[in-house]
Amino acid sequence: xxxxxxxxxxxxxxxxxxxxxxxxxxxxxxxxxxxxxxxxxxxxxxxxxxxxxxxxxxxxxxxxxxxxxxxxxxxxxxxxxxxxxxxxxxxxxxxxxxxxxxxxxxxxxxxxxxxxxxxxxxxxxxxxxxxxxxxxxxxxxxxxxxxxxxxxxxxxxxxxxxxxxxxxxxxxxxxxxxxxxxxxxxxxxxxxxxxxxxxxxxxxxxxxxxxxxxxxxxxxxxxxxxxxxxxxxxxxxxxxxxxxxxxxxxxxxxxxxxxxxxxxxxxxxxxxxxxxxxxxxxxxxxxxxxxxxxxxxxxxxxxxxxxxxxxxxxxxxxxxxxxxxxxxxxxxxxxxxxxxxxxxxxxxxxxxxxxxxxxxxxxxxxxxxxxxxxxxxxxxxxxxxxxxxxxxxxxxxxxxxxxxxxxxxxxxxxxxxxxxxxxxxxxxxxxxxxxxxxxxxxxxxxxxxxxxxxxxxxxxxxxxxxxxxxxxxxxxxxxxxxxxxxxxxxxxxxxxxxxxxxxxxxxxxxxxx
Amino acid sequence: xxxxxxxxxxxxxxxxxxxxxxxxxxxxxxxxxxxxxxxxxxxxxxxxxxxxxxxxxxxxxxxxxxxxxxxxxxxxxxxxxxxxxxxxxxxxxxxxxxxxxxxxxxxxxxxxxxxxxxxxxxxxxxxxxxxxxxxxxxxxxxxxxxxxxxxxxxxxxxxxxxxxxxxxxxxxxxxxxxxxxxxxxxxxxxxxxxxxxxxxxxxxxxxxxxxxxxxxxxxxxxxxxxxxxxxxxxxxxxxxxxxxxxxxxxxxxxxxxxxxxxxxxxxxxxxxxxxxxxxxxxxxxxxxxxxxxxxxxxxxxxxxxxxxxxxxxxxxxxxxxxxxxxxxxxxxxxxxxxxxxxxxxxxxxxxxxxxxxx
Numbered sequence: 001x002x003x004x005x006x007x008x009x010x011x012x013x014x015x016x017x018x019x020x021x022x023x024x025x026x027x028x029x030x031x032x033x034x035x036x037x038x039x040x041x042x043x044x045x046x047x048x049x050x051x052x053x054x055x056x057x058x059x060x061x062x063x064x065x066x067x068x069x070x071x072x073x074x075x076x077x078x079x080x081x082x083x084x085x086x087x088x089x090x091x092x093x094x095x096x097x098x099x100x101x102x103x104x105x106x107x108x109x110x111x112x113x114x115x116x117x118x119x120x121x122x123x124x125x126x127x128x129x130x131x132x133x134x135x136x137x138x139x140x141x142x143x144x145x146x147x148x149x150x151x152x153x154x155x156x157x158x159x160x161x162x163x164x165x166x167x168x169x170x171x172x173x174x175x176x177x178x179x180x181x182x183x184x185x186x187x188x189x190x191x192x193x194x195x196x197x198x199x200x201x202x203x204x205x206x207x208x209x210x211x212x213x214x215x216x217x218x219x220x221x222x223x224x225x226x227x228x229x230x231x232x233x234x235x236x237x238x239x240x241x242x243x244x245x246x247x248x249x250x251x252x253x254x255x256x257x258x259x260x261x262x263x264x265x266x267x268x269x270x271x272x273x274x275x276x277x278x279x280x281x282x283x284x285x286x287x288x289x290x291x292x293x294x295x296x297x298x299x300x301x302x303x304x305x306x307x308x309x310x311x312x313x314x315x316x317x318x319x320x321x322x323x324x325x326x327x328x329x330x331x332x333x334x335x336x337x338x339x340x341x342x343x344x345x346x347x348x349x350x351x352x353x354x355x356x357x358x359x360x361x362x363x364x365x366x367x368x369x370x371x372x373x374x375x376x377x378x379x380x381x382x383x384x385x386x387x388x389x390x391x392x393x394x395x396x397x398x399x400x401x402x403x404x405x406x407x408x409x410x411x412x413x414x415x416x417x418x419x420x421x422x423x424x425x426x427x428x429x430x431x432x433x434x435x436x437x438x439x440x441x442x443x444x445x446x447x448x449x450x451x452x453x454x455x456x457x458x459x460x461x462x463x464x465x466x467x468x469x470x471x472x473x474x475x476x477x478x479x480x481x482x483x484x485x486x487x488x489x490x491x492x493x494x495x496x497x498x499x500x501x502x503x504x505x506x507x508x509x510x511x512x513x
Numbered sequence: 514x515x516x517x518x519x520x521x522x523x524x525x526x527x528x529x530x531x532x533x534x535x536x537x538x539x540x541x542x543x544x545x546x547x548x549x550x551x552x553x554x555x556x557x558x559x560x561x562x563x564x565x566x567x568x569x570x571x572x573x574x575x576x577x578x579x580x581x582x583x584x585x586x587x588x589x590x591x592x593x594x595x596x597x598x599x600x601x602x603x604x605x606x607x608x609x610x611x612x613x614x615x616x617x618x619x620x621x622x623x624x625x626x627x628x629x630x631x632x633x634x635x636x637x638x639x640x641x642x643x644x645x646x647x648x649x650x651x652x653x654x655x656x657x658x659x660x661x662x663x664x665x666x667x668x669x670x671x672x673x674x675x676x677x678x679x680x681x682x683x684x685x686x687x688x689x690x691x692x693x694x695x696x697x698x699x700x701x702x703x704x705x706x707x708x709x710x711x712x713x714x715x716x717x718x719x720x721x722x723x724x725x726x727x728x729x730x731x732x733x734x735x736x737x738x739x740x741x742x743x744x745x746x747x748x749x750x751x752x753x754x755x756x757x758x759x760x761x762x763x764x765x766x767x768x769x770x771x772x773x774x775x776x777x778x779x780x781x782x783x784x785x786x787x788x789x790x791x792x793x794x795x796x797x798x799x800x801x802x803x804x805x806x807x808x809x810x811x812x813x814x815x816x817x818x819x820x821x822x823x824x825x826x827x828x829x830x831x832x833x834x835x836x837x838x839x840x841x842x843x844x845x846x847x848x849x850x851x852x853x854x855x856x857x858x859x860x861x862x863x864x865x866x867x868x869x870x871x
Contacts, residue, residue, distance in 0.1 A: 302746050325749030335747075343743040349736075357737065357748045360730060368730050 083154035283466030571706020578711030586766025590759030599660030601791025602667030607768025610637030638768020711773025
């Protein structure tokens, strides 16, 4: 067929003994949105590097518009008509949109401005060419990246997890744009591991596992469970939740918490109240930036309340609002922050040192001296027990992938055997299999009597794990509703309409004494 | 543009200081030759003379002591991101506190006088640094500024004391105190040299610093606070405590070094106490990679520069400022080498579309 744009045959790339790509074949046609789906380490990134000219395969052929090509660098790929939009933006914050785009093109910012407006109008990517980048939201920055790529008039655009940075409400607009781009006869390679998105957007899905292509399917005709099974090689486990008794006494209580914004970019907390009982998982849903970060800091002790307001946060019966994280940890509170590097772990330090960061209380020190053998053994047990892929306890934290480091941190906090566990974005960047494992462990911990609070952007995650959920919007927290609530209502509440939840019968199954 | 290297190698720890020292020697040599000093004499003064006799080695060790002491104390703070650059002032206050005791008990022969002076010196230096710690903790004042400004205050205090209350009444109006009694003086470690207990205190500080940084929970907390402040907050390590420990450790060590000077080679309190040990020790701490063992070698290198500089002034006629110039070279080359080991230069325009963040 002459509408075949890109064909890969027998692509093999080895790194030492590891075959990152093993005899990979891929065909992309004009006008097609083609998903490449796989877990972390399945070989997606290596394959994209081959297509974009970053690495050269050890074996196999790249055919571009029917002719074999051998690209030495991304500049050659761009000359051929292959563009890429990266997950991490590369924009200069102090420059305007047009100035940023002009750095990738021979034209001046002034000449580019009308073209930026035109492309924006045509494709549903409104962006002001004269706006400084620092004033743009994440979604707008992504538009700038996409426009920069499009103005180079590529035939093929590679998009690396473009929805990872967007709020759920911004995703449909992006999809509309991508459909219009494909409608112009361009092809898109869409890298993702979010199955529902692929089913909603893509025409074809190539599924990779262990460096090989395991299937090429029509995602619209395949269920998400089937896609997941192909991707991870076994059925996607959903957390199993045995029924359990709830204790009437809450393990964590937040009582009418008010906190002014600490800086112009922070969200003030407005009369927040919540309770988490031993044995239950409570979720907080909401688009990020609505006060989750501020609330979590008050709960963890990173932000301390003045002592007269200490009773606003209680662990079991004790007022802890004015205590620091170490005191709260001693009283049975553990916390997984959303930032792994630099907060949950020190990037430069080894996994052993990072195990010590919060777990010193597990007998890892005597009289102020670190017990290195015990620390190392503990780190090794975390690595083995949580399937952390790394070179060992001496590996620096920053050498791990985000997902593996998250498994390590979650494992560490769970090892503290907390009475209350707060987890912020438990599975950001973690692949589906590991995410399912983390969710199952949360459910298991609750089953053993821990009180768990999950804060997540991903509504599915909350619905899958939580018994009850609150919605947070502009620093206000909705009353809790059972996690069986219709997701459209939750969506409305996430946009600020808490009344949509009020129609739901209040949750009487739980003790609200 | 500069781009961070992904994995700075372990070799950095040795290679960076080695390159910095080599470039310093080369540039110093070229500079002194250019201004007309006989090159062979300059080389002889720096490379041979400091090691040519027991006395010369003794001089090197004499200068190693205070540099080592001060640098070990400073490095503890630096690793925690606490920037005490006023060790010179803390050294002076430590010397003053010890001197007050020595002068007040001028005729004493008590064996407790010297230990009391050591304690007073350490306490004085720590207290002087403690002012900066208090200002930082209570008012958020940058310790970089306060410690530096307090150095000037300490110097003025010293000038006032040696021309006023502590001046030797029989000293023909020279700005200096009385000579200390024997009970207030360190005995030389090796006969025929002036090297004294200051060196032993430096080595003891090295041991303590190493154990503290590598083995204790408190040292670990300081390190985390320096590397990743958000992680330290998350773990619940107190920043206030880190500020106090970092500044007090540096101040106490500098104070001890001050005792070593007045109770050692000087034997009295005088206008010029230290040839800039407090500032040179900052360079020593960095040259040693903020590593207690590395600092021992760095202190030796710096001491050789001091002693070689003195010889070069006499034998090769280089300017008095030669040691200071070499210290400057050393710092600049160290910073440059260290940056180039952790970053690489890309000469072309930023390849924006390749995903490398600007």
